[in-house]
Amino acid sequence: MTALAAAPARAIRAVGLRKAYGKLVVLDGIDLVVAAGTVFALLGPNGAGKTTTVNILSTLISADGGQVEVAGHDLEREPGAVRAAIGVTGQFSAVDALLSAEENLRLMADLRHLGRHEGPRRVAELLEQFDLVEAARKPVQTFSGGMRRRLDLAMTLVGDPRIIFLDEPTAGLDPRSRRVMWGIIRDLVARGVTIFLTTQYLEEADRLANRIAVLDGGRIVAEGTPDELKRLVPGGHVRLAFADAAALDRAAREFDGAARDDEALTLQVPSDGGLGSLRRLLDRLDGAAIKVNGLSVQTPDLDDVFLSLTSADSDRKVAAR
Amino acid sequence: MNALSTYLADSTTMLRRNGVRMRRYPMIWFIAGIPIVLLLLFVYVFGGTLGAGLGGVAAGRAEYIAYVVPGILLITIAGAAQGTAIAVAMDMAEGIVSRFRTMPISRASVVTGHVLASAAQTMLAVAIVVAVAIAVGFRPTTGPAQWAAAIGLVLLMTLALTWVSVALGLVSKSVETASNLPMPLMLLPFFGSGFVPTASMPEPLRWIAEVQPATPMIEALRGLLLGTPSGSSGPVAVAWCVAITLAGYLWTQRLYEREPAPR
Ligand SMILES: Nc1ncnc2c1ncn2[C@@H]1O[C@H](COP(=O)(O)OP(=O)(O)O)[C@@H](O)[C@H]1O
Ligand SMILES: [Mg+2]
Numbered sequence: 001m002t003a004l005a006a007a008p009a010r011a012i013r014a015v016g017l018r019k020a021y022g023k024l025v026v027l028d029g030i031d032l033v034v035a036a037g038t039v040f041a042l043l044g045p046n047g048a049g050k051t052t053t054v055n056i057l058s059t060l061i062s063a064d065g066g067q068v069e070v071a072g073h074d075l076e077r078e079p080g081a082v083r084a085a086i087g088v089t090g091q092f093s094a095v096d097a098l099l100s101a102e103e104n105l106r107l108m109a110d111l112r113h114l115g116r117h118e119g120p121r122r123v124a125e126l127l128e129q130f131d132l133v134e135a136a137r138k139p140v141q142t143f144s145g146g147m148r149r150r151l152d153l154a155m156t157l158v159g160d161p162r163i164i165f166l167d168e169p170t171a172g173l174d175p176r177s178r179r180v181m182w183g184i185i186r187d188l189v190a191r192g193v194t195i196f197l198t199t200q201y202l203e204e205a206d207r208l209a210n211r212i213a214v215l216d217g218g219r220i221v222a223e224g225t226p227d228e229l230k231r232l233v234p235g236g237h238v239r240l241a242f243a244d245a246a247a248l249d250r251a252a253r254e255f256d257g258a259a260r261d262d263e264a265l266t267l268q269v270p271s272d273g274g275l276g277s278l279r280r281l282l283d284r285l286d287g288a289a290i291k292v293n294g295l296s297v298q299t300p301d302l303d304d305v306f307l308s309l310t311s312a313d314s315d316r317k318v319a320a321r
Numbered sequence: 322m323n324a325l326s327t328y329l330a331d332s333t334t335m336l337r338r339n340g341v342r343m344r345r346y347p348m349i350w351f352i353a354g355i356p357i358v359l360l361l362l363f364v365y366v367f368g369g370t371l372g373a374g375l376g377g378v379a380a381g382r383a384e385y386i387a388y389v390v391p392g393i394l395l396i397t398i399a400g401a402a403q404g405t406a407i408a409v410a411m412d413m414a415e416g417i418v419s420r421f422r423t424m425p426i427s428r429a430s431v432v433t434g435h436v437l438a439s440a441a442q443t444m445l446a447v448a449i450v451v452a453v454a455i456a457v458g459f460r461p462t463t464g465p466a467q468w469a470a471a472i473g474l475v476l477l478m479t480l481a482l483t484w485v486s487v488a489l490g491l492v493s494k495s496v497e498t499a500s501n502l503p504m505p506l507m508l509l510p511f512f513g514s515g516f517v518p519t520a521s522m523p524e525p526l527r528w529i530a531e532v533q534p535a536t537p538m539i540e541a542l543r544g545l546l547l548g549t550p551s552g553s554s555g556p557v558a559v560a561w562c563v564a565i566t567l568a569g570y571l572w573t574q575r576l577y578e579r580e581p582a583p584r
Contacts, residue, residue, distance in 0.1 A: 058423045061580050084425040094416035096338065098345045104417075110334040111426045113327075139345075155420070 010069070011036040011163050011194035012057060017066035019052055026052045028218030029066070034211075036162075039185070039195040041209035043202065043306065048215045050198035051091050054167045057196065058088040071163055087161030089153050091168050091198075095140050101151050102127065102136040108158035126154040130184070146177030153184065163194045170204060182208060202306055214309050221309045230299075232309075238271045238281060241294035254288050271297070328427040335434020339408075343442055348404045353446040356397040357453050363389050363516065364457055371517065383458060390454045391542035392515025395535055397450045398479050399506035401443035402486035409435050409490025410499035432491075432573045436483050443479045461546040471545040474555075477562035478538055482506065484569025491576035509535035534561040 012034040019027040026049040034040040044050050055061045057070060059079045068075040071085035088094075095104050105126055109119035127133050130150040135143065140151065149169065156164060169185070170178040185208055189195060199205055205212045206226045213223040222229055242248045242265045251267050252260045259268040271277050278297065285292055343349070363371070364386050372385030412418060412435070421431050451459075461468070486503050493499035512526070513519065513535035519527050530536055537554035538561065544551025 060419060060422050080425055083423055086423065088420065088423040090416060090419055092416045092419075094420035096342070096415065096417045098342045099338070103341065107334065107338055110337075111331060111421075111424060113330060159424075 009036055010034065011038075012040070012068075012070050012196060014057065014068045015066055017053070017056065017068065018064045019049070019056060019061075020064055025218050027056075027063070030215070030218075030220050032213060032220070034194060034196055036194050037189070037192050038210040039189055039197060039208050041205035041212045042196070042198045042215055043205050043212055044198070044200070044215035046200065049218060050215060051167055053215070054088070054090070054165050054196070054198060058086055058165050059083055060088075085161060086163045086165065087156035087159065088165045089149075089156045089167065089169060090165075091171065093148050093152055095148060095151055095155065097141045098139065100137050100139055101132050101143075101147075101154075104140065104151060104155055105158060108155045112159035114158070122158060126157060130154040131180075146173055146180070149173060149177070149181065150184075153181075157188075161193070163196065164188065166195060166197045168198055168200065170199070170201065178204075214306065216309065236270070236272050236297075236299045237268045238278065239296045239298060240267045240269065240285075240292050241265060242267070243291065243293050247290055247292075250288065251285070251290050251292075254284060254290065265293075268298075324427070328430055328433070331427040331430035332433040332437065335430050336437045339434050339438030340441075342408070342412075343438060348408070349442060349446060349449075352401045352404045352442065353397070353449040355400050356393050356446075356450050359396060360389070360393045360450065360454060361457070363393070374521070375518070386454070386458050387460070387547050388543075389516060390451075390459050391539045391546065392510040392513075392535075393450060393454070394447055394475065394542065395478065395510045395515060395539055396507055397447050398443055398475070398482050399503065399509065401439065401446050401479075402482045402489075402506055403500060403503040404442070405435070405439035405483055405486040406490035406493065406499040406503050407496055408439065409487050410493045410496045413491060414496075428577065429574060432487055432577050435487050435490075436480070436573075439483045439487070440476075440479050443483065444476065447475055447479070463546060463548050467545045467548075471542055474538070474541060474545065474558060474562075477559060477566075481562040481565035481569065484566050484573060488569050488572040488576055491573060509533060510539060514539050534558070534565070537561065 010033055012032060014030065014032040017027050017030045017032070018025075030053070032040075032042075032053075042050050042053060052061070056063045057068060057075070059075065059082055062076075070082045073081040073085070075082055096107065099107065102123060105123040106119065109123055114122055127136050130153070132147065132151060132154065135147060140148065143151065153166070153169070166185070170181050173181065182204070185195060185197070195208075197205075197208065209226065211223065211225055212229055213220045214229075215221070222232060224232075240251060242251065245262065245265065248260060248262070248265050248267060252258060255267065255269050258270070260266070261268075269281060271281065364382065368382040368385040368389075372381045372383070372388070374380075375384055375388060418431065422428075485506075489502040490499050493502060510516070513530050513533055515535065519530040519536065522530055537557040540549075540551045540554035541558040543549045544555065
């Protein structure tokens with residue numbers, strides 16, 4: 001595993017990355033650092049510039065400005081060395097639809113110069129691993145979306161890249177295929193591969209990523225671990241439901257500042273959702289002899305983070321029109 | 322591996338890929354079919370009259386077959402160029418080409434694979450057309466050395482037009498454009514010595530017919546296959562082929578290096 005030993009601690013480093021199409025500024029100076037062996041998720045709404053970022057980092061298109069190092073190589077000066085270290089599964093299917101799955105993989109093995117013995121061995125291994133053995137000889141044209149995605153990723157893995165870019169790897173997949181894809185990604189990480197992933201799904205970023213960056217309006221508007229991001233947004237609370245307005249009244253007096261809903265007969269008490277605070281809350285209700293009909297705990301999720309970070313901006317965009 | 326051996330290995334891989342694609346989506350019958358129809362049309366419908374017009378003691382249909390085959394071969398090559406441009410434009414719209422661009426492979430190999438596969442397909446189409454020509458009475462009169470030289474010249478012409486057609490395929494934003502752009506190439510033999518001697522044309526047209534590349538190519542082929550006097554057309558044809566190949570090569574490399582169009 002010399003490749004692993006030689007891999008820099010920082011798999012990807014971008015400083016001041018800029019890209020515009022005519023007057024449309026897509027990336028307005030973004031900085032990114034991805035540690036080797038981790039999963040980094042670039043999260044953003046449609047049109048935020050996720051694909052543009054992946055295309056630049058994977059040498060497909062050039063940036064207008066900024067400095068990027070991938071696998072320790074400067075993107076501008078040594079694109080060949082960068083390409084040798086990376087694998088890319090783009091947003092759009094990158095398979096040859098006229099070839100079979102096996103032929104597609106063989107093509108990759110030949111282009112990676114794996115040789116007469118290693119090539120077929122690797123192809124067979126990947127067909128097995130990605131559950132494509134039965135479909136190996138069928139033309140890709142007949143494949144379902146999930147099969148295509150799996151083949152797409154298998155093709156990316158032929159050369160054992162140490163850094164893999166996945167642009168919306170589960171977009172358009174059914175829940176089962178999505179879970180399969182998550183499993184594959186976790187396996188890769190377990191083997192020390194660095195994953196740069198883009199997604200519109202918060203759940204996906206939450207489940208897979210070590211760090212998440214939120215891209216909006218051409219800038220990184222937040223960056224951190226999933227927990228750090230969640231902490232950015234207050235909003236955890238306990239929701240109490242009551243049998244009648246009288247109980248609600250008394251509870252509202254007890255918990256000053258809690259949000260009450262007279263129609264639903266509920267009260268939202270701010271809370272971190274932890275067991276200790278929950279117990280104290282129940283003790284207080286007991287002490288005041290207030291009868292509670294129901295209780296639910298709400299913790300903030302990435303949805304809250306995402307909305308609070310990006311919605312203000314889209315409001316601004318709407319207003320500007 | 323050094324750059325050259327990488328280029329050769331990757332080009333071979335790309336050639337194989339394009340070969341498979343051609344078998345799955347065959348265009349060869351379409352490519353050979355058009356010149357065969359033209360050949361039969363010119364031999365059986367126009368051949369009697371046009372042959373008489375060639376002059377000579379007993380000129381007729383048989384003489385016209387001999388006269389028209391070199392022009393038909395050039396049309397075959399030009400028609401195949403259209404197929405090439407279409408295939409390249411279709412391929413560039415496929416995601417796999419984006420994948421190639423992010424892989425550590427020889428950049429030029431993608432285009433070279435197309436050129437080699439298309440050139441092989443074109444030579445196959447030429448062979449089919451020659452077989453049909455012989456079946457309807459085409460009788461080359463020269464020896465094996467001239468045959469070999471004729472095959473060499475057809476190969477040079479094929480490479481030249483193939484590089485250009487790959488470039489036309491790359492420059493096209495749609496498959497439709499790619500199928501239209503090479504059309505003028507098909508017309509060149511008509512505005513040259515492909516079907517009638519240039520001497521029979523009115524003055525300005527005749528001048529164009531004599532300087533455009535199709536005429537020396539056709540005259541050189543005629544000289545090699547039928548022993549007609551071809552003057553300097555051999556070297557001139559080769560020079561045209563080399564120049565067109567070089568221009569096509571440089572153009573394709575530039576086009577392929579362009580940033581991919583948005584999808
Ligand atoms: N080649 C291009 N030419 C012009 N505009 C483009 C091009 N590629 C992307 N864009 C625009 O840049 C913005 C970002 O696109 P993209 O990176 O694909 O976003 P995302 O992947 O986050 O959905 C969009 O507004 C898109 O229309
Ligand atoms: Mg995208």
